């Protein structure tokens with residue numbers, strides 16, 4: 254995309270067009286010249302690490318899997334929203350408005366940037382659009398995806414990449430994606446198709462060389478980098494190949510090169526027909542050129558919506574001239590942000606910008622587009638409404654895979670094992686010493702045995718209970734997120750967690766041995782008679 258803003262290269266102009274795909278050329282995937290994440294490059298060299306043992310589920314011919322592994326193009330998704338407001342109930346009972354009468358549209362094959370100063374309402378708007386608002390939030394207005402008012406189906410038909418990525422750190426990349434594939438993908442998906450999808454994503458997102466690396470952890474092992482974690486979060490959302498994706502600040506915490514790569518990856522997905530709405534902070538001009546449209550939010554209102562190039566013209570028309578050699582997006586945020594010490598003046602300026610935008614030509618054009626879309630929805634009932642024929646995995650499938658995941662956590666956390674063994678030995682020794690020589694066939698002896706039994710039962714009842722009290726708060730954020738995404742229900746989580754805790758007493762014979770960098774599950778070398786990635790990769 255090029256624009257002429259008269260800022261001598263300081264604006265949104267792109268000088269080296271060979272490196273940036275043309276935004277109008279969305280039908281040409283190869284236009285993303287500077288990307289490791291091109292989605293249609295079966296001729297890529299295959300990276301095989303010499304030190305890594307191949308599992309029987311690694312693709313023998315990755316190019317072939319790449320070629321046939323895809324589930325075709327994603328279903329096209331048009332998301333349109335009108336007069337959307339979001340309120341939240343405060344502790345004093347009053348309602349606070351976080352998003353104020355916002356309208357917009359995202360069409361198939363478009364990458365929409367949602368920008369604004371911190372606290373502008375970007376995340377709130379996006380979670381409302383994705384039907385993932387927290388409890389206690391009230392959404393008012395119309396949101397329609399492919400002609401249907403948004404509802405619970407959004408969990409199946411859209412992906413949501415959160416600002417902060419949460420994973421089970423003790424798992425490897427391959428394990429995480431495999432478990433997620435079992436929890437997220439349609440239960441009718443064949444084993445081979447699931448495997449292909451995982452391998453395909455690993456290669457497309459340049460995670461293949463790190464597939465046996467643990468996601469995180471504190472035990473000094475090699476773990477994923479920040480960029481790899483973001484890509485893994487993205488891969489998780491792409492497992493079901495949704496047509497609509499929400500990405501909340503995917504580039505936060507990344508260096509400019511990694512950020513460029515990640516947005517190029519989003520762009521590559523858009524070229525394939527997906528609709529992506531993405532909040533982003535301070536993108537460079539090069540990065541901004543990868544977006545099709547821009548929505549600027551301030552104080553919960555729309556300050557601008559339209560092409561990125563048009564934003565410069567709009568702000569200029571209001572007397573806000575972006576200085577030379579200044580990144581325009583930085584400038585917009587600066588204009589829209591609250592200046593400490595002069596909040597009321599800033600608020601007044603923001604109100605005036607939003608009011609002026611509401612009556613601008615760009616707003617009228619957008620309104621017409623939105624009205625046309627809703628008109629079509631209301632009047633063309635016979636228009637095909639794309640819905641996915643999705644069948645959720647069975648209760649027992651989810652249960653089995655969750656038990657497996659939690660079992661891995663327990664087995665792989667050496668702190669838990671060592672502390673528990675030492676604790677049990679100390680208690681056994683203390684209690685044993687107290688009862689030495691007390692086993693006598695007298696009334697006092699019987700009472701002593703009763704006391705010993707009480708200690709044994711109390712020790713084996715209360716310790717696990719207190720353990721859970723300590724463990725659950727740690728897992729709570731991931732639990733609520735996965736529960737909200739519809740991956741499982743609370744009973745499934747509870748049963749799986751409890752079963753894994755009970756099963757841990759039968760410690761896996763290989764748990765302390767192998768390295769997870771060498772093979773798949775449990776750090777086994779693929780020959781475990783009881784559990785192996787191959788056997789469980791069903």
Ligand SMILES: Nc1ncnc2c1ncn2[C@@H]1O[C@H](COP(=O)(O)OP(=O)(O)OP(=O)(O)O)[C@@H](O)[C@H]1O
Pocket residue numbers: 341349351369370371372373374375376377378
């Ligand atoms: N549950 C809540 N109760 C009260 N205020 C809230 C609640 N959730 C969000 N807010 C407020 O709403 C405003 C918008 O929040 P939101 O997270 O959408 O902002 P944002 O634009 O995504 O910010 P950032 O870029 O910093 O992530 C903020 O001022 C925030 O403090």
